Amino acid sequence: MNRRIGFAEALSTYAILAAISVALIAPFLLMVSISLTNDTSTVQMKFHLIPQEFEFNNYVRVFTTPNIDIGRHILNSLTIVIGSIIGQVIVSSFVAYGFARFNAPGKNVLFLILLGTMMIPGAVTIIPQFALYRSLGWLGTFTPLILPNFFGGAFNIFLIRQFIVRLPTELDEAARTDGVGPLGIFWYIIFPLIRPIAMAVAIFTFQFNWSWFLEPLLYLQDADKMPLAVAVRTLSATTSAGATPMWNLVMVASMLLTLPMLLVFFFGQKYIFEANISGGGPAIK
Amino acid sequence: MEPAPLDASALVTNRNDSQRRWGLRHLSSRQREALWFYGIISPWLVGLLLLLAGPMVYSIYLSFTDWNLFNPPEWVGLDNYIRLLTRDRTFGYALTNTFVYTFLYVPLNIVFSLGIAYLLNKRLPGMRIFRTIIYLPYIVPVVATTMVFRWVFAPDNGLLNGFLSLFGIDGPAWLLDPGWIKPALVIMSLWGLGSSVVFLLAGMQGIPSELYDAAAIDGATERHRFFRVTLPMLSPVIFFNMIMSIIGSLQTFTQVYILNADPNTPNNAIVMIIPYLFDNAFRFNKMGYASAIAWVLFVIIFVFTLLVIRSSSVWVFYENEMKQ
Numbered sequence: 001m002n003r004r005i006g007f008a009e010a011l012s013t014y015a016i017l018a019a020i021s022v023a024l025i026a027p028f029l030l031m032v033s034i035s036l037t038n039d040t041s042t043v044q045m046k047f048h049l050i051p052q053e054f055e056f057n058n059y060v061r062v063f064t065t066p067n068i069d070i071g072r073h074i075l076n077s078l079t080i081v082i083g084s085i086i087g088q089v090i091v092s093s094f095v096a097y098g099f100a101r102f103n104a105p106g107k108n109v110l111f112l113i114l115l116g117t118m119m120i121p122g123a124v125t126i127i128p129q130f131a132l133y134r135s136l137g138w139l140g141t142f143t144p145l146i147l148p149n150f151f152g153g154a155f156n157i158f159l160i161r162q163f164i165v166r167l168p169t170e171l172d173e174a175a176r177t178d179g180v181g182p183l184g185i186f187w188y189i190i191f192p193l194i195r196p197i198a199m200a201v202a203i204f205t206f207q208f209n210w211s212w213f214l215e216p217l218l219y220l221q222d223a224d225k226m227p228l229a230v231a232v233r234t235l236s237a238t239t240s241a242g243a244t245p246m247w248n249l250v251m252v253a254s255m256l257l258t259l260p261m262l263l264v265f266f267f268g269q270k271y272i273f274e275a276n277i278s279g280g281g282p283a284i285k
Numbered sequence: 286m287e288p289a290p291l292d293a294s295a296l297v298t299n300r301n302d303s304q305r306r307w308g309l310r311h312l313s314s315r316q317r318e319a320l321w322f323y324g325i326i327s328p329w330l331v332g333l334l335l336l337l338a339g340p341m342v343y344s345i346y347l348s349f350t351d352w353n354l355f356n357p358p359e360w361v362g363l364d365n366y367i368r369l370l371t372r373d374r375t376f377g378y379a380l381t382n383t384f385v386y387t388f389l390y391v392p393l394n395i396v397f398s399l400g401i402a403y404l405l406n407k408r409l410p411g412m413r414i415f416r417t418i419i420y421l422p423y424i425v426p427v428v429a430t431t432m433v434f435r436w437v438f439a440p441d442n443g444l445l446n447g448f449l450s451l452f453g454i455d456g457p458a459w460l461l462d463p464g465w466i467k468p469a470l471v472i473m474s475l476w477g478l479g480s481s482v483v484f485l486l487a488g489m490q491g492i493p494s495e496l497y498d499a500a501a502i503d504g505a506t507e508r509h510r511f512f513r514v515t516l517p518m519l520s521p522v523i524f525f526n527m528i529m530s531i532i533g534s535l536q537t538f539t540q541v542y543i544l545n546a547d548p549n550t551p552n553n554a555i556v557m558i559i560p561y562l563f564d565n566a567f568r569f570n571k572m573g574y575a576s577a578i579a580w581v582l583f584v585i586i587f588v589f590t591l592l593v594i595r596s597s598s599v600w601v602f603y604e605n606e607m608k609q
């Protein structure tokens with residue numbers, strides 16, 4: 001908007017945005033504050049927005065207390081996340097390459113199906129999938145959480161395809177003239193060029209799987225195997241009526257669940273915003 | 286893109302040699318290209334059949350059966366659907382709650398996001414910092430959000446009621462009050478509106494400035510500029526956002542599942558479609574009944590999406606309409 005902004009307007013804009021920001025930051029602050037509260041105040045449920053106590057030892061205890069053992073849950077989460085990223089990035093890029101660079105009868109219909117699958121609620125497949133994994137003996141393992149990523153994800157395929165379509169074809173042509181086959185063109189030319197969008201896909205896959213709740217809860221069954229997101233819930237659940245969970249430790253676990261998301265966001269925000277704009281903006285025609 | 290002839294050789298090899306090896310020499314270049322296409326997308330195709338199409342068909346079948354996972358499924362015809370839609374009171378609550386939540390959250394999310402994006406779109410220094418702050422809550426995992434919002438909404442020493450008491454307002458018990466638990470869930474979800482804001486902001490920044498210049502020459506006021514230029518130009522983004530957030534809200538699970546485990550939660554006021562499906566399938570082992578719930582949800586999502594798409598011809602403005 002090429003319009004001069006007056007002092008009063010600038011001031012009121014800042015005031016409103018500052019108020020909104022404070023309201024949005026307050027829950028973060030509360031999470032930090034509760035996570036630093038000592039046990040006595042926790043049992044009495046004396047929590048403050050501004051930290052009054054600084055019990056940093058809480059962050060050590062969640063690792064050393066045997067029945068909490070956050071470290072193991074973080075490892076579980078990492079296993080799922082890393083396996084999923086490898087599958088999603090490689091396979092989604094490869095399939096997207098097919099959609100972007102090759103023509104075949106039925107391709108347009110398949111692309112529409114690809115877009116359509118994004119609208120299908122997971123609810124209609126979860127029971128048969130559960131039965132399938134159960135009959136394959138995969139319950140209690142990470143396989144049903146990691147393996148499906150090696151079939152590619154519809155949204156990621158779409159996102160990468162949009163990116164490849166915009167790349168010039170001259171490099172492909174040159175390589176083809178030199179006798180490089182389709183697989184070589186993908187690996188030596190396309191894959192290096194799509195790094196920004198592949199990074200975005202890796203970040204999205206991290207974000208999704210790190211906070212994933214329903215399917216891990218369902219497929220892993222064993223408390224020891226649960227990822228951090230599910231472990232936080234377990235920690236907060238009271239086994240007997242009237243018992244209070246240790247909210248300070250629950251918030252420590254919540255912090256440990258949230259911090260990696262924030263870190264990945266800060267290092268990857270360039271890629272995230274670019275992908276948001278190219279994938280979800282008015283560019284879809 | 287013009288379809289260019291491709292050869293079938295993998296990597297850098299002697300062309301004739303590899304074509305003989307693949308037995309593809311008698312194929313035209315177009316046929317070879319098609320073969321490569323299907324070869325390359327085959328991982329997705331296999332996944333589509335094995336993890337989506339196959340399970341969907343099986344799930345339709347299951348919805349007409351009684352199945353406890355251990356004995357073979359027993360055909361019961363339309364029984365599950367009839368019971369679900371006429372006699373199951375909890376499912377009635379689940380439907381109502383899901384709809385109330387969706388109809389509160391989706392419009393509020395769009396209105397607030399639009400307002401914030403409008404402010405962020407002003408050419409003032411420091412807007413990037415505000416954009417980041419506003420986006421951050423969106424990336425907090427729902428599990429962590431739910432944990433901390435239990436203390437935001439705590440009746441006596443909670444953050445929100447503490448804030449309200451500054452204005453002399455005696456806040457409700459939120460998550461413990463059947464009448465306030467859904468608004469509380471909506472507020473919790475609105476905390477993550479940053480993703481919509483970023484979408485809308487990107488859309489706003491893509492509006493050509495000539496349009497605003499032209500409006501200025503015509504003497505348009507700030508309000509006119511927003512309602513006559515920004516909003517129509519943004520309507521495709523709003524449309525996309527609306528469909529995605531409706532589909533998402535109708536499938537709310539994690540928050541409800543976590544809160545329901547708390548004995549103090551008014552369950553009937555918060556149960557939603559997916560959590561009820563989950564309970565039926567994985568707590569009561571009623572796989573057939575749960576499959577019927579899944580298909581009712583499928584139809585609901587389909588109908589809502591169709592309604593929004595149908596209505597879009599009235600309110601969504603595409604740039605190419607102008608050119609035609």
